[in-house]
Amino acid sequence: MTIIKHDIVYDQDKNLSTDIYYPNNTTSNTKILIFWHGGGWFRGTKESVKSWGISFANAGFMAFIPEYSLAPENTFPSAHDDAITFVNWLLNSEYTDEDDQKNIVQIGASVGGTLALYVAGKFGFPTVTWSAPVDFSKWMENHHDVKPSVDAKDELGLTDIHDIHNSFYKYFVTTYAGSDNPAVLKKMDAASYNLDKLDKLMMINSADELNPLSSVLDFIKVLAQENHEVELLVIKGGGHAMDYAKDYIDESLDFLFQTIKRQK
Structure with missing residues (x-):
C-alpha cells in the first residue's frame, strides 16, 4: 500500500x-x-x-x-x-x-x-x-484573429476542433502571460530558456x-x-x-x- x-x-x-x-x-x-x-x-x-x-x-x-x-x-x-x-x-x-x-x-x-x-x-x-x-510568440503572430476562450464550443459556437483548440491555446497563453506582449511571449518560449x-x-x-x-x-x-x-x-x-x-x-x-x- x-x-x-x-x-x-x-x-x-x-x-x-x-x-x-x-x-x-x-x-x-x-x-x-x-x-x-x-x-x-x-x-x-x-x-x-x-x-x-x-x-x-x-x-x-x-x-x-x-x-x-x-x-x-x-x-x-x-x-x-x-x-x-x-x-x-x-x-x-x-x-x-x-x-x-x-x-x-x-x-x-x-x-x-x-x-x-x-x-x-x-x-x-x-x-x-x-x-x-513550447512556442508562444510565433504562434501568437500567426493567430491574430483567433478569439480566446476557455470553452469555444459553447461560448463562441465553434464546431471545428482545430478552431476550438486555437481558441483555447490563445486563452491559456494570454492568461498566463498577462497580455499578448511579444516580449513576454518570447521569454515564455522554450527555445528561450537556459x-x-x-x-x-x-x-x-x-x-x-x-x-x-x-x-x-x-x-x-x-x-x-x-x-x-x-x-x-x-x-x-x-x-x-x-x-x-x-x-x-x-x-x-x-x-x-x-x-x-x-x-x-
Whole structure:
C-alpha cells in the first residue's frame, strides 16, 4: 500500500506545498520522480493526479507532485519560478541525500511539461514531456484573429476542433502571460530558456492535437543545433497529454529508468 504525505510546504511565503508518494521499498538509492501537472497554468491541482502519484510509487519511485501558482492571479514567470523554488527546496530537504540529484527524473503533462523543460535546462534531470507547449510568440503572430476562450464550443459556437483548440491555446497563453506582449511571449518560449544543462529528454506528442506538432519540430531543431539529445514519439490521433498518458506510461518510465542506469 502506497504511503502518502499530503501538503508538505515547500514555499512558506506563497504557502505552496507538495504531496509525496512513497514506494514500498525505500532505500538510500531511492529513485525520485517529480510530476508536474497540467491545466494551462490557470487550473489543475496536485490532488487531481493522485492516481498518478500512486502509479509512480508502485513503479518504484518516490514521487513528488508539487502545486504551483496559477493564473490569472499569478502571471509569468510565477509558475516557472515556483518550479525552481521547489527543486531547490527538494535538494536541501530531509527527503534527499547529498548525492540524490543523479536519481531525480521528471514527467510533465501539457504545461507541466513546459515547466519540466525549464527545470531540466537548469538542473539536467532526465525528463519526459507529454504534449508540452513550447512556442508562444510565433504562434501568437500567426493567430491574430483567433478569439480566446476557455470553452469555444459553447461560448463562441465553434464546431471545428482545430478552431476550438486555437481558441483555447490563445486563452491559456494570454492568461498566463498577462497580455499578448511579444516580449513576454518570447521569454515564455522554450527555445528561450537556459538549456545549458539539458540532458536526456523524451517528448511525446499526438499527430494532430491542441499542441501544434510543427512547433515541437522547430524546438527540436533548436535543440539539435545546440547538440542536445532528444527522442520524439509521435502517436496517432489528437489526444492531448493525459488523454494518452495511460497508454504510454510504460514507455515513459522505461526511458527514465534507462537514463538513471546509464548515469550510475
